[in-house]
Amino acid sequence: MKPSPVLLVDRLSKSYGGVHALRELSFSVHAGEKVAVIGPNGAGKTTLFNVLNGQLAADSGTVLFEAAPITGLEPQVIARRGVGRTFQVPATFASMTVRENVQLALAARRNGLRSPLAGSRALDTREASAVLERTGIASLAERSCATLAYGDLKRVELAIALACRPRLLLMDEPTAGLAPAERASLMRLVVELAATGEVALLFTEHDMDVVFAHADRVLVLNRGRLISAGPPAAVRTDPHVRRVYLGPSTQPGTLRDA
Amino acid sequence: MTLSALLIQLLNGLAGASSLFLVAAGLSLIFGVTRIVNFAHGSLMMLGAYLAHSLIARLGGGAAGYWAAVLLAGLAVAGIGVLIERLLLRRLYAAPELLQLTATFGVVLIVKDAVLAGWGPEDLLGPRAPGFRGSIDILGRAIPEYDLLLIALGPLVLVLLTWLLRRTRWGVLVRAASEDREMTALLGVNQTWLFSGVFFLGALLAGLAGALQLPREPANLNIDLSVIAEVFVVTVVGGLGSIPGAFVAALIIGIAKALCVAIGEVRAFGIAFSFPKLTLVAEFIVMAIVLAVRPWGLFGRPPAAPPPSEQRELLKPPGPRFVLIAAGVFVLLAALPLVADEYSLVLLADICVFALFAASLHFMMGPGGMASFGHAAYFGLAAYASALLARGAPMELALIAAPLFAGVAAIVYGWFCVRLSGVYLAMLTLAFAQITWSIAYEWDAVTGGSNGLTGVWPAMWLSSRSAYYLLTLAVSGAAIAVLWRMIYSPFGYALRASRDSALRAAAIGIDPRSVRWAGFSIAGLFAGVAGALYAFSKGSISPEALSIPRSIDALVMVLLGGLQTLIGPVVGAAALTALQDTIIRHSEYWRAMLGAAVIALVVFFPTGLAGMFRRAAGLRGDRA
Numbered sequence: 073m074k075p076s077p078v079l080l081v082d083r084l085s086k087s088y089g090g091v092h093a094l095r096e097l098s099f100s101v102h103a104g105e106k107v108a109v110i111g112p113n114g115a116g117k118t119t120l121f122n123v124l125n126g127q128l129a130a131d132s133g134t135v136l137f138e139a140a141p142i143t144g145l146e147p148q149v150i151a152r153r154g155v156g157r158t159f160q161v162p163a164t165f166a167s168m169t170v171r172e173n174v175q176l177a178l179a180a181r182r183n184g185l186r187s188p189l190a191g192s193r194a195l196d197t198r199e200a201s202a203v204l205e206r207t208g209i210a211s212l213a214e215r216s217c218a219t220l221a222y223g224d225l226k227r228v229e230l231a232i233a234l235a236c237r238p239r240l241l242l243m244d245e246p247t248a249g250l251a252p253a254e255r256a257s258l259m260r261l262v263v264e265l266a267a268t269g270e271v272a273l274l275f276t277e278h279d280m281d282v283v284f285a286h287a288d289r290v291l292v293l294n295r296g297r298l299i300s301a302g303p304p305a306a307v308r309t310d311p312h313v314r315r316v317y318l319g320p321s322t323q324p325g326t327l328r329d330a
Numbered sequence: 331m332t333l334s335a336l337l338i339q340l341l342n343g344l345a346g347a348s349s350l351f352l353v354a355a356g357l358s359l360i361f362g363v364t365r366i367v368n369f370a371h372g373s374l375m376m377l378g379a380y381l382a383h384s385l386i387a388r389l390g391g392g393a394a395g396y397w398a399a400v401l402l403a404g405l406a407v408a409g410i411g412v413l414i415e416r417l418l419l420r421r422l423y424a425a426p427e428l429l430q431l432t433a434t435f436g437v438v439l440i441v442k443d444a445v446l447a448g449w450g451p452e453d454l455l456g457p458r459a460p461g462f463r464g465s466i467d468i469l470g471r472a473i474p475e476y477d478l479l480l481i482a483l484g485p486l487v488l489v490l491l492t493w494l495l496r497r498t499r500w501g502v503l504v505r506a507a508s509e510d511r512e513m514t515a516l517l518g519v520n521q522t523w524l525f526s527g528v529f530f531l532g533a534l535l536a537g538l539a540g541a542l543q544l545p546r547e548p549a550n551l552n553i554d555l556s557v558i559a560e561v562f563v564v565t566v567v568g569g570l571g572s573i574p575g576a577f578v579a580a581l582i583i584g585i586a587k588a589l590c591v592a593i594g595e596v597r598a599f600g601i602a603f604s605f606p607k608l609t610l611v612a613e614f615i616v617m618a619i620v621l622a623v624r625p626w627g628l629f630g631r632p633p634a635a636p637p638p639s640e641q642r643e644l645l646k647p648p649g650p651r652f653v654l655i656a657a658g659v660f661v662l663l664a665a666l667p668l669v670a671d672e673y674s675l676v677l678l679a680d681i682c683v684f685a686l687f688a689a690s691l692h693f694m695m696g697p698g699g700m701a702s703f704g705h706a707a708y709f710g711l712a713a714y715a716s717a718l719l720a721r722g723a724p725m726e727l728a729l730i731a732a733p734l735f736a737g738v739a740a741i742v743y744g745w746f747c748v749r750l751s752g753v754y755l756a757m758l759t760l761a762f763a764q765i766t767w768s769i770a771y772e773w774d775a776v777t778g779g780s781n782g783l784t785g786v787w788p789a790m791w792l793s794s795r796s797a798y799y800l801l802t803l804a805v806s807g808a809a810i811a812v813l814w815r816m817i818y819s820p821f822g823y824a825l826r827a828s829r830d831s832a833l834r835a836a837a838i839g840i841d842p843r844s845v846r847w848a849g850f851s852i853a854g855l856f857a858g859v860a861g862a863l864y865a866f867s868k869g870s871i872s873p874e875a876l877s878i879p880r881s882i883d884a885l886v887m888v889l890l891g892g893l894q895t896l897i898g899p900v901v902g903a904a905a906l907t908a909l910q911d912t913i914i915r916h917s918e919y920w921r922a923m924l925g926a927a928v929i930a931l932v933v934f935f936p937t938g939l940a941g942m943f944r945r946a947a948g949l950r951g952d953r954a
Contacts, residue, residue: 125837147836156837163834165827167643176823177838185824185840188816188852195820216644236838 076139077102078240078272079124084133086116086123086296093119095296097133101240104269108283108304109276111293112316117276118160120293121242124274125157126150137240156238160245162225166218170209170228173217174200177235200235207231207261223254230258234265241265243275247282255279259286284308334469336592341468343588344581345477345546348484349375351580352539353557354564355491355573356532362508362571363528365427366419367753369434369882372558373441374533378407378540379549380445383454386544393460404538411533412526418929420525425936427753428701432889433932435882438554439925446551447919456544476545483542487535488577495573504528508571555878559764562703562757563613567620569630570754578628579620586612608772614765618746621758625749643894645697645826647818652896660807667796675795676867679802681907683864686806688887688899690856693813696893697822698849699829700748701756704763705857705884707743708736710876711766712858713865717783718776725789725866732865733858739766740854741847748846760878767876782872786865802863809859814896816852825849857884883910886928890935 077100086094093116101107109117122128124135126147135143142150151157165173175195179185187194204210209227212220217228226246233241246262247255263286266273277283283290283304290307292300294316300307307313357371385399414437422430462479465472495501503524507514515521540553564583568575587609626632648656667675691705715735719728743762747755770777777783792798816822827835828842835842865871874880883906891902909927913920 127833127836146841148839148841151837151839159833159837163831163837165830165834167645167826167830168823169644172823176827176840179820179823180839185820185845188819188821188848189812190819190821195823232834232838 075103077136078105078138079274080136080139081124082134082136084120084123084135085131086119086128087131092296094123094130094133097293097296097298099291099298099301101272101274103239103272104266106263106266106273106275106286106288107291108287108289109274109291109293110278110280110283114295115293116296117293118244119296121157121244121274121276124150124242125155151236154237154239156233156236156241158226158229158233158241158243158246160248162222162229164217164220164225164228164232166216169214169216170220170231171197171200171204171213173228174203174231174235177232178203181236203231203235207234208257223250223258226250226258227261230261238271240272240274243273245276245278247277247279255282262286334471336589337469338471338473339588339592340585341473341477341481341588342591343584343586344484345480345584346587347580347584348480348487349539349543350557350560350564350584351484351577352487352535352542354561354568354576354580355487356535356539357561358565358571358573358576359491359504359528359535360532361753363504363511364415364419364423364525365511366430366434367427367757368532369431369558370414370437370441370554371532371536371561372554372556373438374407374411374536375540375543375557376445376549376551376553377410377441378403378537379456379544379553380449380454380540381406381537382541382544383449383456383549386456391457391460396457396460400538400541403541404534407537407540408530408534411529411536414533415526415529418933419529420522421933422936423525425932428885428889429932429936431703432882432886433929435886436925436927436929436932438558439921439928442551442554443919443922443925449549451551453548453550455548458545480542480546484577484580488574491573500527559760559878560613563617563761563764565627566750566754566757566761567617567627569627570757572627572629575627575629583613583616586616611765611769614761617758617761621746621749626754645817648814648896656811660803663803664800667799672795675799677908677911679795679799679863679867680911681904682799682802682806683860683867684883684887684903684907685900686809686863687857687860687884688891688903689810689813690853690860691884692888692891692893692899693817693856694849694853695888697817697826697829698846698853699826700751700846700850701753701885702853702881703756703760703878703885704881705759705853706876706878706880707759707763707766708740708854708857709861709864709880709884710770710871710873711739712736712861713871713875714770714777714783715858716862716865717786717871720786720866725787725792729862729866732862733855736858736861737851737855740851740857744847744850744854748843748850760881763876763881764878767873767878770876771873777873780873782870782874784870786871787869788866792866798867802867805859805863809856810900813852813856817896821845821848890931 079101081100082098084094084097085092097120109120111117119128123130126142126145126149129144133143134141137150137153137155140153142153142155165176168176172195175197176185178196178199184194201210201213204213207227207230209224209231212224217225220228243262247258250258259282262273265271287304289302290304291298292307292313299316300310300313353371353375357368360366360368360371382400382403385402386396389395389399418433418437419430422433459476462476465474466478495505503514503519507519507524560583564576564579567583568577568579590609590612620628624630663678666678670678687705687709691702694700694702712732712735716728716732719731723731743759747758747762750758771780773779787793788798792801824835824840824845827840828845832842835845861875864875887902887906888899889902890905891898891900910924913923913927917923
């Protein structure tokens with residue numbers, strides 16, 4: 073018997089005024105799975121992520137995380153349940169060092185941020201170093217996040233997300249804006265993580281190389297609708313996907329080379 | 331209460347709403363384009379009233395002379411507005427928002443003394459407007475024609491402004507600049523003229539509002555701050571930057587106040603409630619309801635994303651050297667009673683109290699990222715609480731219990747405030763402070779009204795100047811140490827995290843709003859400790875302890891010292907308190923001198939005194 077999914081999305085809808093960003097969207101993600109969400113600009117990818125982590129309220133439909141409904145909960149509550157998130161434009165704490173960013177995430181997970189008098193030594197250093205090693209940014213540990221390059225900030229975000237030990241990690245365009253070499257190394261890192269089987273990964277991506285190299289399954293969104301889902305090979309050959317995603321003029325075979 | 335009495339109050343309220351709308355619309359326009367909250371906008375209205383009074387006297391009582399005088403007063407104020415923009419604010423467009431605001435407060439102080447010097451302290455009532463001297467009978471009551479004129483004027487100005495902004499090229503540029511100032515500049519729009527233009531229009535509206543108000547209310551020296559507080563309420567309720575919002579909010583608040591006056595005194599459960607005295611509380615209730623439902627105001631839009639914090643400097647925990655030096659300074663200060671005279675000890679005690687007051691504001695402004703224009707609310711509230719408690723309880727107990735009242739007020743006010751951010755939050759804090767002030771001012775039976783409470787003396791063992799100085803030093807020193815410690819505690823990190831990126835904070839499981847709420851409340855509690863110490867050191871307490879100037883003092887201390895350092899607020903408090911003491915002793919026009927000093931500091935030391943020292947030290951270090 074297949075284990076129950078980590079994430080189960082059931083008929084999720086969200087519209088802004090008259091624009092349907094998500095329409096009756098249903099899918100699931102299992103433990104250890106790497107699922108890519110692709111679709112043209114405006115397909116509803118970021119809206120989906122914002123609804124999943126509680127930043128936006130859905131109009132209708134339900135989201136179950138580990139069989140418990142999380143629809144309508146606040147972002148921090150969903151985060152505490154075990155859903156991590158990285159953003160399209162990296163969001164870090166600019167007035168702190170890389171290490172402090174990670175320490176804070178660790179302390180938040182352990183509920184250790186309430187104490188107003190404990191002193192900064194109360195923040196964990198050892199585990200923070202381990203996370204920094206693992207994400208390959210140990211050399212940046214004492215740098216201020218306000219001074220980091222874009223690619224490094226993406227890694228810091230990943231380190232923060234990992235420090236929270238999520239069981240589902242939502243990554244919005246993890247490789248956007250990175251040089252090809254950076255992309256490959258970042259994705260290698262992410263894949264290693266998922267390979268431990270503890271984290272399920274849901275990510276949006278524009279780079280088809282990344283998608284087809286790393287995703288176990290691909291969901292294709294178009295104007296808020298799920299138009300195709302399945303293993304990369306199947307999606308690649310789906311004529312419906314070719315038509316709406318790549319445009320009617322696309323010749324067969326181009327997707328492979330994209 | 332009869333229907334006709336209600337009607338007359340309603341029309342009266344609507345007439346007042348029109349001039350309030352004119353001022354609020356001007357403030358909104360200026361803020362939209364320049365991002366400056368012009369604290370001096372109420373002062374411009376006050377100038378309008380005084381100038382109109384003089385011009386009407388000069389140009390005669392005929393209709394042509396009268397209305398020409400009103401128009402000229404408006405234009406003169408518009409000219410003054412442009413001068414302020416050109417001479418002062420233009421130098422500050424690159425400075426942080428709060429410094430610009432502090433500079434406009436310097437203008438408030440200067441204008442107040444200028445008016446005092448030019449027109450004297452007496453209230454000046456203007457003649458009634460020719461052509462509108464009569465009244466119209468409605469339901470058997472005489473409604474002044476002038477009120478009806480003002481009521482009609484509000485919508486007329488709204489329509490004119492809407493036309494100006496929607497249909498003219500200038501209006502398109504103003505709207506574009508409000509939307510995205512940098513993009514507008516990149517498109518080649520001449521910012522210089524645009525900024526001067528909105529200042530002209532905004533000041534013109536304020537000046538006209540003052541001139542038009544003259545037949546209804548005498549020109550007086552309190553218009554500036556009372557109007558600015560009301561205008562902040564209108565702006566927050568209507569939605570910052572929305573002109574129709576300002577109009578609707580002014581109407582709602584005008585009506586609410588009219589209802590309070592119309593209800594009059596009501597007896598319930600054996601207690602007499604005087605509703606007319608509660609007009610400011612009525613505003614508060616309107617504001618509370620609106621903000622609970624729509625945190626961005628009736629017509630306001632929530633910002634797409636919270637703006638990134640301007641504070642991006644690392645905050646290194648103080649090392650052993652810092653602790654050692656701080657301890658050394660403390661010991662030196664504790665030894666001062668051996669050499670200092672009584673006068674110096676009083677001044678030193680004041681400095682201790684204000685250092686704590688400023689440090690508490692720094693806690694919410696620096697790590698918390700929440701600027702407050704109304705921090706005196708908590709200071710003054712605890713001062714009143716200690717005065718009242720000391721009547722029935724030992725002084726020591728009162729000193730401990732009084733700050734808790736401030737803490738509770740901060741929890742209540744904070745619940746509303748932390749839903750907002752930036753300037754919007756700051757305006758709301760000012761509105762709350764003004765409401766607290768008005769309660770202290772109006773509630774004669776308990777607070778002693780404008781006279782306040784006297785005979786608030788410390789216990790016998792603390793009655794000597796040096797003993798009380800040592801107490802303030804010990805309590806303030808300990809409280810500041812606790813505040814500093816909190817900045818580097820896990821909670822302090824969470825507070826800074828919520829300031830840096832609320833999005834990221836929530837994504838790792840921190841609730842940014844609760845953390846900010848806690849930070850806000852802690853700051854209020856510690857301001858309360860300072861307030862309680864203050865009450866016993868002065869022996870009396872008056873509404874002045876809750877007033878806007880007191881709140882601005884704290885703001886100036888923090889900005890003067892510099893936001894980025896721990897000792898900034900302490901240095902700022904010492905500098906400003908000593909400066910005030912010197913100026914007040916030497917000049918009748920101390921407000922203007924203080925205003926000029928504040929402006930000079932902002933223009934010449936935009937990073938604050940501590941920042942300047944640090945830079946100087948850094949330069950020396952480089953050379954060594």
